[in-house]
Amino acid sequence: MAPISCASSRRSSGWSCSTGSANERAVTFGPELALAPAMSEALKRWLDSERSTRDRSDHTITAYQGDLLAFLAFIGQHRGEPALPGNLADLDQTDMRAFAASERARGFGARSLARRLSAVRSFIRWLSDREGFEASKVLNSRGPRYTRSLPRPLAPAQARNLLDMAAEGHETPWVAARDLAVLTLLYGSGLRISEALNLNGRDWPFPEALLIRGKGGRERQVPVLPVARRAIEDYLALCPWPRLADEALFRGVRGGRVGANIIASAMRLARERLGLPQTATPHALRHSFATHLLAAGGDLRTIQELLGHASLSTTQVYTGVDDAHLLAVYRAAHPRA
Known part of the structure; x- marks a missing residue:
């Protein structure tokens, strides 16, 4: 089977690929990557599963698709063979680190890279359950640490x-x-x-x-x-x-x-x-709505419901905003503190 030939681009999701194999006819999955039919079908089924069972938004599904297309294209180039469901079973932490290094070189920040690696692990976990292979080497790989930026509300x-x-x-x-x-x-x-x-x-x-x-x-x-x-x-x-x-x-x-x-x-x-x-x-x-409501005595659960956050941890970021504001006021009143 002929290897996939890939080229990277910073202007798109990152990769353009093709395969010269006549036996394994590739099908195009979006404008950036030609995938073998088995992998194309697996990726489509996973995205459908994320949309239907985990209630992902269209924006999230689009982002996940870009994440996986970039990963599969990289793996095809990195390992010199098309990315197929069967040979993904051989991936290990070295492959994941190589992919992460490649994305950093292309300018991905820690937060974007962490999301991209999380999407890859989620897909591999789903695929391993269906293909019956052990994926612990990939699933145990860790993404980069990053400091979550605080929202910047208006006074x-x-x-x-x-x-x-x-x-x-x-x-x-x-x-x-x-x-x-x-x-x-x-x-x-x-x-x-x-x-x-x-x-x-x-x-x-x-x-x-x-x-x-x-x-x-x-x-x-x-x-x-x-x-x-x-x-x-x-x-x-x-x-x-x-x-x-x-x-x-x-x-x-x-x-x-x-x-x-x-x-x-x-x-x-x-x-x-x-x-x-x-x-x-x-x-x-x-x-500003959330921060001002919290400052006025609103409880986090109520604010979570009003904002439509799926997780309370997402809403809890506003407590950091409120604390930061109080600290700024304190320091302005007590410059030596």
């Missing part, structure tokens, strides 16, 4: 000033009202920007608790503050497009669903006028 006054500035950020009144409504909803309810922009006309008027379908298809109910309702009412009163059940609630200037990049641009203009850092993004409003 309450900064968030209020930013919303005020967003209301003045566009010369077209209804567009300014739309930007303000979206950003107020992010800050007031802790939504992801995709969750806010995916709302349709049928969702309005909002009930007391709005049902949101978030990452991995997880559903949660979030409160909608009166100030957010008023902002949306003002926007709808000015919007030139009719509110239709199956159409976007938040419209672009041509009537379609407004893009996240448009809201991010409005946020950028507002923060530049206020002299706020580049970390003041739409997602920072979600961080």
Whole structure:
């Protein structure tokens, strides 16, 4: 069987591969890699399993696919033979370390590399259960350690000033009202920007608790503050497009669903006028929602439910933000401390 020929690229997921074997006809799995049919089928089945049984989001599935395509391409080049389910049984920690070193050389940071290796181990574990081989050598390999960065929320006054500035950020009144409504909803309810922009006309008027379908298809109910309702009412009163059940609630200037990049641009203009850092993004409003709620006495379990986090450990990062803020205030008041 002819070996796979691979070339790396920093601009894509990293690899372009082909095989010259006539006996083992390769099939293309995405634009970056030609896989043998058995491996292509195994990878597709694993991704389907992750999506259906572990409720992974489409974004996560896409990331996992890129992770495995890069790994399988590297293994084909590194070992001089096509990556097939059977010969993956021979992998060991040396192969994993070689792959990690290759990814670091291509510029992968510790956090991205840790996720990529985790996806590989998960696939190998799944494959070993079905193929009946021992995978402990691969599964015992460890990813790089990294320090998880803390979210960077806005101070309450900064968030209020930013919303005020967003209301003045566009010369077209209804567009300014739309930007303000979206950003107020992010800050007031802790939504992801995709969750806010995916709302349709049928969702309005909002009930007391709005049902949101978030990452991995997880559903949660979030409160909608009166100030957010008023902002949306003002926007709808000015919007030139009719509110239709199956159409976007938040419209672009041509009537379609407004893009996240448009809201991010409005946020950028507002923060530049206020002299706020580049970390003041739409997602920072979600961080601000959680941090300010925690500072006001909210408990972690409640905040976890409102944010739609699958794990409490994800929510616990906000306790570090609150502690860091208190320490900064203390040091400002006591410079010698």
